[in-house]
Amino acid sequence: MRKLICLVVVVVFLTPVKGQNPAYARKVVDTLCSPWFAGRGYLKDGDLKAAEYIKAQFTEAGLKPFGSSYFQQYGFTVNVFPTDPDIYIDGDRLTLGADFIPEAGCRTLNGTFELVWVDSETIDDPRKYKKFVDDTRFRRSFLVLNNLNRVKEKNLLKKIRNNEFKAAGIVEVVTKLMWSVATRQDMFPSFQIRPGLISPTSKLIKVDVFSQVNTHQTQNVAGFIKGLEKPDSFIVFTAHYDHLGMIGKSVYFPGANDNASGVAMLLDLASYYATHKPKYSVAFIAFAGEEAGLLGSYYYTQNPLFNLKSIRFLINMDLMGTGSKGITAVNATVYPNFFNKLEIANTSGNYLSPLNQRGKAQNSDHYFFSEMGVPCFFFYLMGDYPYYHEPDDKADKLPMEKYTEAFLLIRDFVTELETP
Ligand SMILES: [Zn+2]
Structure with missing residues (x-):
């Protein structure tokens, strides 16, 4: 009591x-x-x-x-994104939400693409940048943007981020996955991937993403x-x-x-x-x-x-x-x-x-x-x-x-x- x-x-x-x-x-x-x-x-x-x-x-x-x-x-x-987007790097499936997310405005895409690594050296070194621009391979590839915080050539970086070279899509390596809301779709599909899951030696990305407005x-x-x-x-x-x-x-x-x-x-x-x-x-x-x-x-x-x-x-x-x-x-x-x-x-x-x-x-x-x-x-x-x-x-x-x-x-x- x-x-x-x-x-x-x-x-x-x-x-x-x-x-x-x-x-x-x-x-x-x-x-x-x-x-x-x-x-x-x-x-x-x-x-x-x-x-x-x-x-x-x-x-x-x-x-x-x-x-x-x-x-x-x-x-x-x-x-x-009514269904779970899927990404495989050289055959290894990544986990949605933990390893990667699509950008909020990502559009529908299904297919396998070659990967082209882009880092600060690619952009800041004129010789490497020219080689990158002359390489038409990226028009049917995914660009992998890695560690671009220290890039000095901001204009060139902006061109790449805006996908002015019309790659099939863009993957950005980020330490933190951060999402948002998009009221319309971007012109090209893009994803955020955490470090360690993709490298300069990675060859292929398989993408299966469906989105609708x-x-x-x-x-x-x-x-x-x-x-x-x-x-x-x-x-x-x-x-x-x-x-x-x-x-x-x-x-x-x-x-x-x-x-x-x-x-x-x-x-x-x-x-x-x-x-x-x-x-x-x-x-x-x-x-x-x-x-x-x-x-x-x-x-x-x-x-x-x-x-x-x-x-x-x-x-x-x-x-x-x-x-x-x-x-x-x-x-x-x-x-x-x-x-x-x-x-x-x-x-x-x-x-x-x-x-x-x-x-x-x-x-x-x-x-x-x-x-x-x-x-x-x-x-x-x-x-x-x-x-x-x-x-x-x-x-x-x-x-x-x-x-x-x-x-x-x-x-x-x-x-x-x-x-x-
Ligand atoms: Zn708020």
Whole structure:
């Protein structure tokens, strides 16, 4: 019995106050990164499932939709790989996701090709470069681009990367496989391969890749809480919920830091303001299509659900899963008065260090709001977390070590914003 009482006491103390809830944030990250959500992209209805989950969280928190639905629907085209791409080097099969990936815009190709090795010497040595250009063999071959970081002849390198010599395809040897999203196909197929799997003595590559450009219907998810004193003026929180999705049937990109972490903060803030009624109205928007080129936030700024001029301030959150090395505010130098308020909040709570300032940057969903004259910051946390746009950006690797501090900084900054 005493044991039971102890347990009850422990549970009560471990259950955080609703609305500033690291355990809830962690659960959101775990959920959104699970295989069911398929990397919140373009196969297996990944981003739709994530949108439904966010909608359910908004409803539970008591947010109201703008109009009759939490969803704002729109569409765009995207290149997808419905089946697993295959590569063999001299007969050895490489493992998708671990050894190689196709570039996001890679087009369909099936066949066996000779390999032509290209390194910094090929490009920087005029004699070798001439020999390479004169060698018409590469027109039916794959170029293997290796260790080109130190190439001095940048123009020649650009020509090769753009495939101006019309090789059958390009393989780039990279230490880190890093994926993205393409809204159309490249003019030629290309792949990233990890070092040690291909060498100057490798002869043949066998390629079997199928991709297609689909028209993808998607949705931003938006809701709000009415303010007590200034209901017609808004503080807006945004975070993109999409990530890169899947390649074929087996490789998916969980996107824990990018940006399940930002969605977790967004949802936690929503439940916080639902129980701590704000002076201003507070809106929450989860965008789709960020990884495809800020498409959801661009669509929103062209089709806003309420007047953009009624936004007092917008806070965009992307990459919120670390913090041991501080926080950066993009647009800090554009809005020095608002940055001053942020500094006051950070210093008085002793939350995150350092607090870095950046200027304007087209690197997340705040950007088009900024261009439309909406005052905004984009916050991202920094720490020792090396995984970016790769399958290892996983929930169980994400530290979230300064989650609470970041939450409290944002909350106190909003309080500063509410003070004229
Ligand atoms: Zn992101």
